[in-house]
Amino acid sequence: METQTITQEIGAITTDAVKTPTIEVSGSVALLEALIVEGVETIFGYPGGAIMPIYDALYDYKEKLNHILVRHEQGGIHAGQGYARTSGKVGVVFATSGPGATNLVTGLADAQIDSTPLVCITGQVFAHLLGTDAFQETDVINITTPVTKWNYQVTDATEIPEVIAKAFYIAKSGRPGPVLIDITKNAQIQKFDYDGYIKCNHIRSYRPKPIVRQQYIQQAAELINQAKKPFIIWGQGVILGSAEQEFKTFVEKSGIPAAWTILGAGAIPTDHPQNVGMLGMHGNYGPNVLTNECDVLIAIGMRFDDRVTGRLDKYAKQAKVIHLDIDPAEIDKNVKSAVPVWGDCKETLPLLTAAVEAKQHDEWLALFNDYTRKEIEAVIHDELNPTSGEMTMGEVIKQLNDITKGEAVIVTDVGQHQMVACRYAKLNKTRSNVTSGGLGTMGFALPAAIGAKFGAQDRTVVAIIGDGGFQMTLQELGTIMQSKVDVKIIILNNRFLGMVRQWQELFNERRYSFVDIQSPDFVMVAKGYGIAGKMIDQRADLTTSLHEMIDHKGSFLLEVMVTKENNVFPMVPQGCSVSEIRLK
Amino acid sequence: METQDNEKQEYNITVYTENQIGLLNRIAIIFTRRKINIDSLNTSPSEIESIHRFNIVITESEEVVRKLTRQIEKQVEVLKVYYHTNADVIWQELALYKVSTDVIAEQVSVERLLRENGARAVVIRKDYTVFETTGHREETDALIKILQPYGLIEFVRSARVAIIKNSEGFNSKLREFERLEPGEDVVENEYLNKGQKVFTM
Numbered sequence: 001m002e003t004q005t006i007t008q009e010i011g012a013i014t015t016d017a018v019k020t021p022t023i024e025v026s027g028s029v030a031l032l033e034a035l036i037v038e039g040v041e042t043i044f045g046y047p048g049g050a051i052m053p054i055y056d057a058l059y060d061y062k063e064k065l066n067h068i069l070v071r072h073e074q075g076g077i078h079a080g081q082g083y084a085r086t087s088g089k090v091g092v093v094f095a096t097s098g099p100g101a102t103n104l105v106t107g108l109a110d111a112q113i114d115s116t117p118l119v120c121i122t123g124q125v126f127a128h129l130l131g132t133d134a135f136q137e138t139d140v141i142n143i144t145t146p147v148t149k150w151n152y153q154v155t156d157a158t159e160i161p162e163v164i165a166k167a168f169y170i171a172k173s174g175r176p177g178p179v180l181i182d183i184t185k186n187a188q189i190q191k192f193d194y195d196g197y198i199k200c201n202h203i204r205s206y207r208p209k210p211i212v213r214q215q216y217i218q219q220a221a222e223l224i225n226q227a228k229k230p231f232i233i234w235g236q237g238v239i240l241g242s243a244e245q246e247f248k249t250f251v252e253k254s255g256i257p258a259a260w261t262i263l264g265a266g267a268i269p270t271d272h273p274q275n276v277g278m279l280g281m282h283g284n285y286g287p288n289v290l291t292n293e294c295d296v297l298i299a300i301g302m303r304f305d306d307r308v309t310g311r312l313d314k315y316a317k318q319a320k321v322i323h324l325d326i327d328p329a330e331i332d333k334n335v336k337s338a339v340p341v342w343g344d345c346k347e348t349l350p351l352l353t354a355a356v357e358a359k360q361h362d363e364w365l366a367l368f369n370d371y372t373r374k375e376i377e378a379v380i381h382d383e384l385n386p387t388s389g390e391m392t393m394g395e396v397i398k399q400l401n402d403i404t405k406g407e408a409v410i411v412t413d414v415g416q417h418q419m420v421a422c423r424y425a426k427l428n429k430t431r432s433n434v435t436s437g438g439l440g441t442m443g444f445a446l447p448a449a450i451g452a453k454f455g456a457q458d459r460t461v462v463a464i465i466g467d468g469g470f471q472m473t474l475q476e477l478g479t480i481m482q483s484k485v486d487v488k489i490i491i492l493n494n495r496f497l498g499m500v501r502q503w504q505e506l507f508n509e510r511r512y513s514f515v516d517i518q519s520p521d522f523v524m525v526a527k528g529y530g531i532a533g534k535m536i537d538q539r540a541d542l543t544t545s546l547h548e549m550i551d552h553k554g555s556f557l558l559e560v561m562v563t564k565e566n567n568v569f570p571m572v573p574q575g576c577s578v579s580e581i582r583l584k
Numbered sequence: 585m586e587t588q589d590n591e592k593q594e595y596n597i598t599v600y601t602e603n604q605i606g607l608l609n610r611i612a613i614i615f616t617r618r619k620i621n622i623d624s625l626n627t628s629p630s631e632i633e634s635i636h637r638f639n640i641v642i643t644e645s646e647e648v649v650r651k652l653t654r655q656i657e658k659q660v661e662v663l664k665v666y667y668h669t670n671a672d673v674i675w676q677e678l679a680l681y682k683v684s685t686d687v688i689a690e691q692v693s694v695e696r697l698l699r700e701n702g703a704r705a706v707v708i709r710k711d712y713t714v715f716e717t718t719g720h721r722e723e724t725d726a727l728i729k730i731l732q733p734y735g736l737i738e739f740v741r742s743a744r745v746a747i748i749k750n751s752e753g754f755n756s757k758l759r760e761f762e763r764l765e766p767g768e769d770v771v772e773n774e775y776l777n778k779g780q781k782v783f784t785m
Contacts, residue, residue: 142609146613146617205662206661
């Protein structure tokens with residue numbers, strides 16, 4: 001069947017004034033046609049009973065849609081997330097009804113809290129069986145309502161083109177997020193008169209971005225121009241809005257020091273002179289302490305997560321806060337703003353840049369550098385340059401930086417290694433940092449790295465994962481094997497669930513409750529999947545092994561044995577103010 | 585932060601929505617997720633065909649209510665959300681009371697009862713009588729107290745419906761929403777226009 005021509009043909013004729021001819025297609029074909037028009041190239045999925053008609057149609061679309069068979073639906077959705085994060089496009093995931101759909105829930109929650117654009121298609125039992133406790137029936141719409149930006153159940157094939165168009169529009173516009181479309185089996189099979197696919201660009205009840213108000217731009221500029229100690233904190237909004245260049249111009253003209261949340265990492269390069277480092281619980285010393293000393297705090301595309309703010313009633317109380325965000329619900333949610341700059345930062349930043357005076361804040365910037373020096377002395381130097389004892393996580397990242405030169409995509413899981421990697425990984429480019437920020441989903445990294453590679457095929461993708469998190473989704477090694485995707489995997493093995501152990505050490509009198517996790521021989525597991533691997537426990541082997549991994553043709557798993565009981569510092573203990581950050 | 589922001593009182597939240605299956609749940613979980621009790625919830629058609637109107641009553645501080653309205657308005661099928669104190673709305677609840685006709689006929693001055701409580705008899709049968717009254721909570725409560733001694737068999741009260749005193753309806757706004765580029769006044773929540781009053785440190 002010459003499928004691609006269906007929409008093209010009809011699309012061409014639709015523009016004529018004559019009556020549109022129609023072609024009879026199934027709901028499944030209409031779905032796949034829609035995906036093609038939306039520019040989808042890769043689908044991550046897993047078949048099953050209730051989605052079989054779609055997979056049957058997919059059999060004829062193998063040339064046009066690259067379907068990656070994952071090993072578990074959670075792996076599929078994390079891959080979709082990784083794909084969306086590196087490509088900037090919408091990640092597409094297929095799963096069947098019941099357990100297939102419920103396995104998506106963790107990924108949906110992760111994508112919802114980290115604003116990742118996804119369209120998930122789930123199969124559902126026949127419409128006439130809804131509510132009968134049919135085989136593999138589960139109430140997917142209600143289960144996923146709190147963790148989706150939008151969801152919808154299709155029971156009639158004629159709805160499919162319009163609903164898919166809405167799904168893509170909603171997923172990627174405004175503040176992006178996951179959308180789930182549940183399609184009953186009868187609608188997948190049902191034939192209807194298809195008269196083409198029209199992309200959606202307006203829904204009357206949905207306003208993706210607020211209109212920019214000049215008065216707030218002016219108020220913000222006045223505050224910034226008068227400020228003696230202004231401080232920029234930015235988040236993923238800059239990346240989601242593709243406003244990296246606009247952001248850099250603003251930072252450079254205003255001369256203001258800027259720090260990032262972990263999802264904002266890489267929007268401007270790590271070694272930009274005004275990039276003063278990472279915010280939050282395990283962020284850098286200066287950005288945390290000086291948050292409570294700045295006079296104007298300019299928050300751009302970030303949402304004041306509690307891991308960033310620490311104790312809220314002692315957070316930046318001295319500062320006037322300017323908050324730029326596309327989502328009106330984020331303004332004043334956690335931190336009261338003096339000036340709310342509503343809007344897409346792609347639009348607001350240039351306006352703000354035009355209204356602020358070109359300045360340099362050398363003394364103020366020097367203060368950040370003083371704190372950096374203190375942090376290097378107290379923490380960073382020893383973490384990155386140990387000469388004796390077991391290897392540290394930090395030195396692995398440092399050696400990796402030396403090899404990748406900051407050009408790689410770094411995908412991290414959750415825990416100590418994540419904080420270390422985010423703190424020390426050098427990022428030259430935007431969309432280089434893929435991590436589970438808001439939800440903190442262990443098991444995210446391996447499948448996300450697969451998706452990240454499909455989303456950025458010309459880049460090196462390195463997944464950095466702990467021994468705990470790796471064991472949560474290691475079945476996706478099977479996906480790597482079968483799809484032959486080139487993913488470099490570093491397991492930083494400290495033989496502990498390190499972050500929980502660190503908290504137990506610091507706050508629970510070293511009562512190590514169920515954190516000493518045993519691991520299989522990871523290299524042998526990889527070998528079982530036909531993936532090359534190596535384990536090292538000697539510092540002398542680190543550089544050559546990292547080179548071997550990066551230079552290897554195809555995927556490679558490098559397990560590095562690191563210090564068992566190392567702690568990530570600095571740290572803002574829970575319930576403390578950011579200025580109470582501890583260096584040890 | 586202004587102190588009055590933190591005082592709890594009844595707020596009437598008015599939500600204009602598309603008529604879509606699942607939207608009630610999507611709105612309800614915004615409250616339940618935060619463990620906020622919904623005192624009253626009514627859904628009905630609005631002044632515009634195809635647009636539905638939710639009336640939700642909760643007892644919370646203005647700050648919490650403001651955040652909730654923003655979360656509700658964020659939902660794709662929600663067109664507009666307003667919140668008002670009781671003073672800003674005209675509101676009514678309807679209550680039905682079922683009592684034994686024998687008891688009522690023998691022991692109560694029905695006429696006085698109906699007059700004093702603005703009630704009317706909806707059904708009078710040999711075995712039971714159903715009274716109806718509409719009004720504020722105190723008014724519908726008052727009749728419960730009066731009828732209780734005579735063996736109130738059944739009582740039910742409806743959700744609150746409320747009309748916003750200071751509004752010009754939704755028609756003009758809807759026309760804006762249907763355009764591709766809505767005008768500034770309908771793009772954001774009402775309180776945005778209050779400027780300084782809302783956005784103080």
